[in-house]
Amino acid sequence: MSQALRELRELLGPEGWVEPADQEPYLKEWRGRYRGRAAAVVRPVDTAMTAAVVRHCRASDLAIVPQSGNTGLCGGAAPDGSGSQVLLSLDRLNKIREIDPDNQTITAEAGCTLAAVQRAAAAVGRYFPLDLAAADRTMIGGALATNAGGVNVLHYGNARALALGIEVVLADGRIWNGLRGLRKDNSGYDLRNLFIGSEGTLGIITAGVLRLFTQPAQTVSAVCGLPRLERAPSLLAALQEGVGERLVGCELMSRFSVETALSLPGCEEPLAHSHPWYLLIRVTDVADATPLGERLARVLQRLDMIAEARVASHTQAAALWRLRKAIPAGQASAGASIKHDISVPISRIPAFVTAVHDAVERAVPGTRPCIFGHLGDGNLHVNLSQPPAMAAEAFTAETTRLNRIVHDLTAACAGSIAAEHGIGQLKRAALREYGDPVGLDLMRRIKTALDPDGLLNPGKVL
Numbered sequence: 001m002s003q004a005l006r007e008l009r010e011l012l013g014p015e016g017w018v019e020p021a022d023q024e025p026y027l028k029e030w031r032g033r034y035r036g037r038a039a040a041v042v043r044p045v046d047t048a049m050t051a052a053v054v055r056h057c058r059a060s061d062l063a064i065v066p067q068s069g070n071t072g073l074c075g076g077a078a079p080d081g082s083g084s085q086v087l088l089s090l091d092r093l094n095k096i097r098e099i100d101p102d103n104q105t106i107t108a109e110a111g112c113t114l115a116a117v118q119r120a121a122a123a124v125g126r127y128f129p130l131d132l133a134a135a136d137r138t139m140i141g142g143a144l145a146t147n148a149g150g151v152n153v154l155h156y157g158n159a160r161a162l163a164l165g166i167e168v169v170l171a172d173g174r175i176w177n178g179l180r181g182l183r184k185d186n187s188g189y190d191l192r193n194l195f196i197g198s199e200g201t202l203g204i205i206t207a208g209v210l211r212l213f214t215q216p217a218q219t220v221s222a223v224c225g226l227p228r229l230e231r232a233p234s235l236l237a238a239l240q241e242g243v244g245e246r247l248v249g250c251e252l253m254s255r256f257s258v259e260t261a262l263s264l265p266g267c268e269e270p271l272a273h274s275h276p277w278y279l280l281i282r283v284t285d286v287a288d289a290t291p292l293g294e295r296l297a298r299v300l301q302r303l304d305m306i307a308e309a310r311v312a313s314h315t316q317a318a319a320l321w322r323l324r325k326a327i328p329a330g331q332a333s334a335g336a337s338i339k340h341d342i343s344v345p346i347s348r349i350p351a352f353v354t355a356v357h358d359a360v361e362r363a364v365p366g367t368r369p370c371i372f373g374h375l376g377d378g379n380l381h382v383n384l385s386q387p388p389a390m391a392a393e394a395f396t397a398e399t400t401r402l403n404r405i406v407h408d409l410t411a412a413c414a415g416s417i418a419a420e421h422g423i424g425q426l427k428r429a430a431l432r433e434y435g436d437p438v439g440l441d442l443m444r445r446i447k448t449a450l451d452p453d454g455l456l457n458p459g460k461v462l
């Protein structure tokens with residue numbers, strides 16, 4: 001072990017130093033797609049220690065890969081294969097520093113899981129809406145670093161919209177205290193939103209002041225079967241007219257995506273009949289005067305583009321959301337999958353999906369598009385499952401060609417090739433290809449200004 005690493009170990013103490021035999025969970029992404037090696041895996045316990053680690057790494061010319069819950073899907077939290085980078089886990093910074101119910105804010109450290117923040121908010125009668133299928137493992141630091149979305153973005157916005165302030169350890173080891181709980185603050189450049197979504201390349205987020213909301217008094221879910229996708233955007237608009245601001249989630253699931261989830265235990269058919277497309281709807285109300293389920297049922301009855309609909313009981317709702325959340329895992333049952341996380345204007349979704357189906361069928365006949373996602377955000381996961389008769393390796397060999405098809409069609413619809421999961425290592429080349437050249441130039445200048453030595457998460461995003 002080098003002198004620099006010995007000093008680092010001393011600085012962290014035994015609790016903060018992960019021995020090589022215990023490093024595997026930090027070095028490997030949960031699906032096994034990315035695996036790296038590290039010179040050291042360290043777990044500082046607070047912001048001051050995080051800053052000390054950064055200063056030491058800077059002085060010793062050691063690059064740092066920040067990691068929170070390690071649930072990211074783009075390889076952003078994995079070190080490279082050189083064995084020369086320090087993996088800095090935020091998982092011990094897991095304190096709720098403050099809850100201010102009257103200001104409707106919670107100050108949580110980077111290593112708090114989304115589920116822990118949701119529980120802490122509920123304990124004081126408040127609601128923290130950032131929610132996704134990995135909420136038990138995803139941490140605040142990672143959610144902010146990737147500007148995570150999830151199932152409630154339609155109403156509450158993504159991580160950026162939910163963060164009022166953040167604390168960041170900069171590449172030079174200084175601590176920027178931007179932990180403000182203000183709704184209005186026009187005092188200069190918006191530094192907070194520069195770090196949010198920067199995937200660990202500009203600074204290490206150690207805590208955030210997050211917005212809380214009134215606990216919904218009523219939450220009702222419904223599922224609709226759609227014979228065609230063409231009118232889904234009008235259906236969304238009609239729902240928004242019918243239930244207004246109460247619509248908090250509107251998830252789209254293709255029949256094939258539902259079938260993959262049905263392969264898992266605990267998942268059941270959402271409706272009596274099978275339909276090409278499903279919409280999973282969630283409405284909430286902070287008042288409990290008008291029964292929300294009846295209101296939603298009346299709205300759904302008026303909509304002629306729905307083939308079959310069911311307003312769910314409490315238990316049925318849990319089963320429906322379990323089904324939705326099971327889709328990413330269920331896809332494993334359909335063999336190799338080439339995944340995309342794109343967004344297009346909501347109105348263009350039907351034409352985009354038809355074009356994807358046609359183009360991938362022409363390119364690799366038998367490919368099964370597994371399309372699901374957040375209709376209300378224009379964000380679709382366009383995951384392509386292998387043809388049953390094709391070998392997995394032969395299908396994955398087509399990745400570049402199929403990526404190009406999906407991304408070209410996305411660009412043709414004025415969409416984004418990275419809607420919510422970020423860039424990481426996975427989409428670096430695609431960002432270079434599809435990103436606006438002037439925007440990319442600005443990003444590179446910002447990176448150079450904030451991290452001139454390229455210490456933070458090299459090889460990611462840019």
Ligand SMILES: Cc1cc2nc3c(=O)[nH]c(=O)nc-3n(C[C@H](O)[C@H](O)[C@H](O)COP(=O)(O)OP(=O)(O)OC[C@H]3O[C@@H](n4cnc5c(N)ncnc54)[C@H](O)[C@@H]3O)c2cc1C
Pocket residue numbers: 065066067068069070071072073075076077078090110131132133134137138139140141142143144145146147148149150151199200201203204205206328420421424457460
């Ligand atoms: C089953 C499943 C479902 C998912 N569903 C969604 C979804 O609906 N919406 C969505 O947006 N995402 C979703 N994701 C992706 C993932 O959960 C998010 O990207 C999440 O925000 C990552 O958080 P994390 O704590 O796991 O971060 P990590 O995976 O640890 O890190 C992600 C990136 O952020 C950087 N980073 C981590 N912590 C910090 C920090 N403290 N400071 C600076 N940089 C940091 C890392 O270097 C890396 O580049 C899903 C993932 C899974 C496994």
